[in-house]
Amino acid sequence: MADFCLKCFNETWNKNLTEEQVLLCTDFCEGCAEEKPCVILVYDDKRRPCKFKLTSFFKRK
Numbered sequence: 899m900a901d902f903c904l905k906c907f908n909e910t911w912n913k914n915l916t917e918e919q920v921l922l923c924t925d926f927c928e929g930c931a932e933e934k935p936c937v938i939l940v941y942d943d944k945r946r947p948c949k950f951k952l953t954s955f956f957k958r959k
Contacts, residue, residue, distance in 0.1 A: 902929045902937055903936050904937055906928075907920075910929060922935035922937060923935065
């Protein structure tokens, strides 16, 4: 899976997630080509890891 910083993740997948909704880990962002905190996990409203179908979650609009 590609690693994206929160900004690139939201732009790439047409999302509007905040830092409270994701787990970040410093890595190389494949969107902006910088080393910064990247999204490694998305949480649901109760702060549990999301259980979603990748095809529906990552569907671009």
